[in-house]
Amino acid sequence: MDEVALRDLAPTVIGVLERRGADFAAAEDAVQEALIEAVRVWPQEPPRDPRAWLITVAWRKFLDATRAEAARRQREDAVWAEPAPESVAAVDDTLHLYFLCAHPALSPASAVALTLRAVGGLTTRQIAQAYLVPESTMAQRISRAKRTVSDVRFDQPGDLSTVLRVLYLVFNEGYSGDVDLAAEAIRLTRQLAKLTADEEAAGLLALMLLHHARRPARTRPDGTLVPLADQDRARWDTRLIAEGVDILQAALARDRLGEYQTQAAIAALHADARTAEETDWVQIVEWYDELVRLTDSPIARLNRAVALGESDGPQAGLAALSDLDPALPRHTAAAAYLHERAGDSTTAARLYAEAARTATNLAERDHLTRQAAHLNSQQPK
Structure with a gap:
C-alpha cells in the first residue's frame, strides 16, 4: 500500500465532508480515523476506488461521532442521507485547506501541525514524534488550531506567502521520528506549485x-556536521x-x-x-544584494557579509558584519569564521566557544565546540 498516495487523498475527502455539512474540525477528525482504518484494512482488502472508500468510511465516522454527542442530536436530524460515492464530484479542496491551515490567527507552530494533519494526512502521533513532543501535547495544539479555524470561510483567495512560509518551516525541521519532514515538505510544495503555477511556489x-x-x-556517520x-x-x-x-x-x-x-x-x-x-562568490553576493532589496532581512544581510568575506576577503566581511546587531542568530558564529579566515585564531576560538554556548541545535553546538577546541589546540603553549 502506498501511504503517500493515501495521504494525498486526505484534503479531497475533508472537502467532501465539509460540503455535506460537517465543520472542518469534525471532518478532519473523521478523515484521520478513515486513514487509520485504511492502513489496517487495505493491505488485505484493497479497494477498487480508494477515494470513494475513504469518503464512505469518513462519512460514517462523522455520523457515528455526531450521533454519539447528545449536544448534536438536533444537527443529526438535518444530516443528509449518505450519497453514493459515485455521485460525489471530483473537486480538489487541497488549496483551500492550505490557506485554512496557514490562517493568520494561528501561531507558526500550530499552522505547521495543522498543515501536516489536514493536508499531509499525518497522524498526531507521527507529528508529535517528528517534533519530539508528547502526543498529548501535539493533540492539544492541533485541537486548539482546529477550533480557531473551524468557522473560517474563504470569500477571497488566502495569502499564498503565508502558506509558503509554513511549508518552509516544515522543511527546515528536517528529520526526526518516523516521518521525514523535509521530504514531506517537498511533496506538499510540489503539490502547491502545481495547483497555483506561482513563481514563488516554484522557487520554494x-x-x-x-x-x-x-x-x-x-x-x-557519527552524526557530526560537515560544513559546506x-x-x-x-x-x-x-x-x-x-x-x-x-x-x-x-x-x-x-x-x-x-x-x-x-x-x-x-x-x-x-x-x-x-x-x-x-x-562563484561574486555572483552569490549579487544575489544576496537582491535578497536584501526584496526582504530587508537582517539574516540575509548576515549571510551576505559571510559571502562578501569569501569574495572580497575576510576583513570586508567583518566590516559588513559590524553594521549588524550582534544578537542576531549565527552572528557570533559568522564572526568566528571570518576571524579564522583572517588568521586571528585566538579571537576565532573564543567566538566559536561563545557561539556554542548559545546554539539551539545540538549538532551545531557540537560543531562549534569542535572548531573552538581545534583552534585552541593549535595555540602555542
Missing part, C-alpha cells in the same frame, strides 16, 4: 530540492540538483523575482561548483 520547491540534494553529505566547504560533493544528488535548477530557470524566466527564487539561485550557484574553491 527549487530551493528545497537544491538543499535536500546535499543532505547525504551534510553529516558524518568540506562536503564530499560526489555524494550530492545530481538528479535533485538538475530538477531544482530546471524549475528555478522556468520560474526566473517569468521575470517576477521573489525571495524564494533568489535563495534558490544562491543554492544553485553552490550546487554548480565542482569544488568549494570554484564557488
